[in-house]
Amino acid sequence: xxxxxxxxxxxxxxxxxxxxxFVSKSLRFGVLLSGAVILIGLVLFLSSGEGGYPGxxxxxxxxxxxxxxxxxxxxxxxxAGLVLLICTPIMRVGISALVFLKEKDWLYVGISTVxxxxxxxxxxxxx
Amino acid sequence: MTIVAIKILxxxxxxxxxxxxxxxxxxxxxxxxxxxxxxVDIQHAIGASLISxxxxxxxxxxxxxxxxxxxxxxxxxxxxxxxxGAITGALIAGLISPNLxxxxxxxxxxxxALAMLKKTKEELPEEVPLHNVAKTLKLQGxxxxxxxxKNVSYNVDNxxxxxxxxxxxxxxxxxxxxxxxxxKVMAMDVFMKLPLKVSSATSNFMMGVTxxxxxxxxxxxxxxxxxISAPVAIGVLxxxxxxxxxxxxxxxxxxRKLFIPVLMYVAIQMMAQGLGVKL
Numbered sequence: 001x002x003x004x005x006x007x008x009x010x011x012x013x014x015x016x017x018x019x020x021x022f023v024s025k026s027l028r029f030g031v032l033l034s035g036a037v038i039l040i041g042l043v044l045f046l047s048s049g050e051g052g053y054p055g056x057x058x059x060x061x062x063x064x065x066x067x068x069x070x071x072x073x074x075x076x077x078x079x080a081g082l083v084l085l086i087c088t089p090i091m092r093v094g095i096s097a098l099v100f101l102k103e104k105d106w107l108y109v110g111i112s113t114v115x116x117x118x119x120x121x122x123x124x125x126x127x
Numbered sequence: 128m129t130i131v132a133i134k135i136l137x138x139x140x141x142x143x144x145x146x147x148x149x150x151x152x153x154x155x156x157x158x159x160x161x162x163x164x165x166x167v168d169i170q171h172a173i174g175a176s177l178i179s180x181x182x183x184x185x186x187x188x189x190x191x192x193x194x195x196x197x198x199x200x201x202x203x204x205x206x207x208x209x210x211x212g213a214i215t216g217a218l219i220a221g222l223i224s225p226n227l228x229x230x231x232x233x234x235x236x237x238x239x240a241l242a243m244l245k246k247t248k249e250e251l252p253e254e255v256p257l258h259n260v261a262k263t264l265k266l267q268g269x270x271x272x273x274x275x276x277k278n279v280s281y282n283v284d285n286x287x288x289x290x291x292x293x294x295x296x297x298x299x300x301x302x303x304x305x306x307x308x309x310x311k312v313m314a315m316d317v318f319m320k321l322p323l324k325v326s327s328a329t330s331n332f333m334m335g336v337t338x339x340x341x342x343x344x345x346x347x348x349x350x351x352x353x354x355i356s357a358p359v360a361i362g363v364l365x366x367x368x369x370x371x372x373x374x375x376x377x378x379x380x381x382x383r384k385l386f387i388p389v390l391m392y393v394a395i396q397m398m399a400q401g402l403g404v405k406l
Binding site: 023024027030031035038039042046049058079081082083087088089090093112115118121 | 364
């Protein structure tokens with residue numbers, strides 16, 4: 001009973017486990033990185049008024065997007081940041097699989113791997 | 128241009144706050160705001176809304192996971208259903224008329240809105256049995272509720288129905304390119320009987336994966352415009368971070384009261400679309 005009281009008064013008793021810490025940190029990394037890249041691109045675009053491409057056009061293929069970003073074209077940088085943002089959840093699934101592997105939680109290694117494979121195969125179905 | 132970008136940013140912050148509290152993607156605000164207030168065409172508005180879904184998901188999940196609200200096991204397990212569903216949806220998109228599906232899913236949402244109405248007085252689910260499959264998969268969990276100031280342990284029921292509804296949510300995502308958060312929250316709250324906060328946080332967690340699954344196609348098609356999507360992404364990331372803090376301090380009853388009208392709105396909109404009525 002006293003243990004129960006402690007739980008109620010001293011805040012969370014459940015420490016986040018290793019999986020939670022890793023997944024949370026990897027998501028924060030993805031969010032901060034992509035957010036910073038997008039912001040840099042947006043500020044460059046707003047200050048120069050130029051997207052770096054003719055008219056209102058912008059690249060739509062990964063290779064052109066990253067080539068544009070390396071040429072410091074504002075639209076290329078923004079889109080590269082958006083691609084990083086899109087990749088963040090996919091990376092999260094892969095990282096979960098690895099952390100479950102480290103914890104020898106085989107059932108969830110299997111589940112995360114299946115999800116990861118379905119995600120990757122989805123890209124091929126889409127094309 | 129800068130003024131417009133700041134306005135889109137502000138709208139997106141509010142979309143991120145609401146989306147992260149309710150476990151929805153924020154597309155519910157972003158799409159109509161962009162088309163009605165800023166005159167953006169629907170194609171680019173949907174592209175930006177997909178970005179909003181992914182940004183809400185990752186932005187809110189940072190805090191929700193750290194604070195132990197998200198049930199990662201439930202999320203990972205159900206992602207099998209949503210991702211297979213999303214691919215099914217993308218494959219059948221060209222083959223069948225989605226009208227019947229819109230009506231069926233609209234009715235399903237309406238049903239769950241009504242089921243939720245019965246639960247408005249209930250803060251936490253009571254006496255939920257632990258489903259056999261849930262036990263095998265270790266889906267049950269515990270979180271610290273900052274509004275109630277206590278630890279909440281919970282069981283998970285009806286794993287098969289939850290999995291089925293998640294598959295449907297995936298199909299909807301694949302067809303429409305949305306995160307379909309309302310279906311995810313419904314599957315966990317109404318069917319699997321998880322606490323609402325856990326349902327919302329876990330829906331948020333899953334949505335990014337569903338969104339990312341179809342984002343490549345939208346990017347390739349040129350639907351993701353840098354001018355529109357950049358302020359949306361930044362605004363939603365800020366909003367989702369704030370929303371994830373606010374949600375934990377709200378009572379589940381309050382979150383449910385916000386959720387039901389939104390659910391009704393989406394249900395009616397979906398059925399209207401199925402019937403070919405323009406709202």
